[in-house]
Amino acid sequence: MSRPxxxxxxxxxxxxxxxxxxxxxxxxxxxxxxxSTTSTEQSGLFGHLLPIFQxxxxxxxxxxxxxxxxxxxxxxxxxxxxxxxxxxGGEDKFVAEGHGLDxxxxxxxxxxxVGPGADPAGIKGGRDATEALARIARATAPFASRxxxxxxxxxxxxxxxxxxxxxxxxxxxxRELGQGMxxxxxxxxxxxxYTLTDRATWANFKNRQNLVILVQGDPALFNPxxxxxxxxxxxxxxxxxxxxxxxxxxxxxxxTSERGRAAIASFKVGGEQLFFPAGTMPSQ
Numbered sequence: 001m002s003r004p005x006x007x008x009x010x011x012x013x014x015x016x017x018x019x020x021x022x023x024x025x026x027x028x029x030x031x032x033x034x035x036s037t038t039s040t041e042q043s044g045l046f047g048h049l050l051p052i053f054q055x056x057x058x059x060x061x062x063x064x065x066x067x068x069x070x071x072x073x074x075x076x077x078x079x080x081x082x083x084x085x086x087x088x089g090g091e092d093k094f095v096a097e098g099h100g101l102d103x104x105x106x107x108x109x110x111x112x113x114v115g116p117g118a119d120p121a122g123i124k125g126g127r128d129a130t131e132a133l134a135r136i137a138r139a140t141a142p143f144a145s146r147x148x149x150x151x152x153x154x155x156x157x158x159x160x161x162x163x164x165x166x167x168x169x170x171x172x173x174x175r176e177l178g179q180g181m182x183x184x185x186x187x188x189x190x191x192x193x194y195t196l197t198d199r200a201t202w203a204n205f206k207n208r209q210n211l212v213i214l215v216q217g218d219p220a221l222f223n224p225x226x227x228x229x230x231x232x233x234x235x236x237x238x239x240x241x242x243x244x245x246x247x248x249x250x251x252x253x254x255x256t257s258e259r260g261r262a263a264i265a266s267f268k269v270g271g272e273q274l275f276f277p278a279g280t281m282p283s284q
Contacts, residue, residue, distance in 0.1 A: 031060040032244045032251055035072075035080035037151060038180035040225070041065035043200035045275060048267040053254055059247050067150030067180070075099055075228070078235035081248035083228045084255075086151035091226045100228040105278035106255050107264050108224040111155060112202060113215035114185075115141075115194035123194075129218040130163040137165050140173045142193035146184045147176030151223075156196045159220065185211070198223055200274035224278070227255050 040046055041063060050061045064074060068085040075083050076099045084106065085091060094100045113123065113132050121139040123132040136143055145167065146153040160167045167174055175193065177184050181201040188195040189209040197205075202213070229252050232245040254260045261277035268274065276282075 029060060030058055030244075030247055031062055032081040032248045033062050033064060033079070034082050034084060034251070035064045035066065035070075035074040036084040037068055037071065037086060037225075038065050038182065039086070039152065039198045039201050040084060042180065042182045043198070043204050043274060044269065045200065045264075045267050049263055052263045053251065053260075056259065057250055057254065059250060061251060065180070067146070067148040067153065069149030069154070072099075075230045078230065078243060081230055081244045082251055083230070084225060085228070086223055086225045087154050088224065088226065090151075090154070091228060094228060098234060099231055101231050102252065103226050103228045104252070104256050106225050106227045107275045107277050108222060108281045109199050109275050110216070110223050110281075111152065111196055111221040112199050112213045113194060113196055114188070114202060114211045115214050116192040116210045117212050118192075118210070119214060121194065124214045126215045127217045129159050129215055129220050132215045133159055133163040133165065136194050137163070137170055140171070142173050142175065142191050143170070144184055144188040144191060144193040144195040145174060145176045146181065147178045148180065150180070152181060152196060152198060155221075155223070159196070162220070200269070203269040203272060203274055222281075225275075227252050 046063055054060055064071070064080060066074070068087045068090060071083055071085050072090050072094050074080050075094065083100065091103050095103050113129060115121070115123070121136040121141045123135050126132050145156060157167055175187070175191070177187055179187070181197055182205065184195055185197060185201070185205050186207055187193070189207055189211050192210055229245070229248055230243060232243045235243050264275050264277050265273060265280070
């Protein structure tokens with residue numbers, strides 16, 4: 001049979017616990033989940049932008065970097081608080097269906113077509129993206145596609161259709177990878193293939209091998225990004241307590257404030273500005 005604890009020892013134990021019992025719980029970290037694109041992540045933009053935002057607001061931003069199509073799907077399920085994506089048609093549909101609120105222009109850059117310096121399709125120096133893709137198709141030259149329903153992939157498919165081709169009808173020369181921009185560039189470098197990439201990820205990409213920029217400057221390659229708040233009314237707190245609407249609104253407002261715009265403009269790779277706050281891109 002166990003013996004009772006002496007009253008004096010019990011009192012000492014209670015006194016030892018008292019400071020911990022009276023100590024307030026640590027303040028919960030303020031954080032939001034942002035569903036965004038691989039281009040904003042792999043270019044290094046978030047590594048530059050998010051520490052500035054957190055210093056100014058005390059709010060951490062946890063990024064889920066996927067293709068734009070996946071980011072929109074994540075938002076539609078209530079598994080993110082805000083989106084930063086680049087497919088205007090998909091963004092407008094997301095808001096129209098009630099999943100999102102207050103879509104805003106944030107920034108832009110552009111796409112470029114890169115490929116092997118030997119350029120078997122003869123597109124070097126061109127400014128017409130659809131004509132370049134038509135030449136690649138006629139030359140049956142290898143083309144590496146992200147194939148991941150990203151904003152880049154959606155733009156690529158639109159350009160193929162405008163050029164008069166369905167990408168999946170191009171045969172073995174067309175490779176759908178189902179990968180982000182960095183891995184797709186790695187594959188293109190290994191295959192000596194053409195591909196479409198955003199300029200920011202290209203600037204931060206080191207494994208270029210024989211790849212060079214071949215086509216740029218076409219207005220069809222303009223690449224705008226939009227911020228959208230996930231609609232908290234679709235996800236009551238009782239069922240989806242992870243929707244942090246108030247802090248997501250602070251992020252959304254900051255991105256388009258003078259401080260946010262200055263932070264975006266100050267991100268550079270090798271001295272080159274890669275993202276331009278809405279309305280400031282030189283080609284606009």
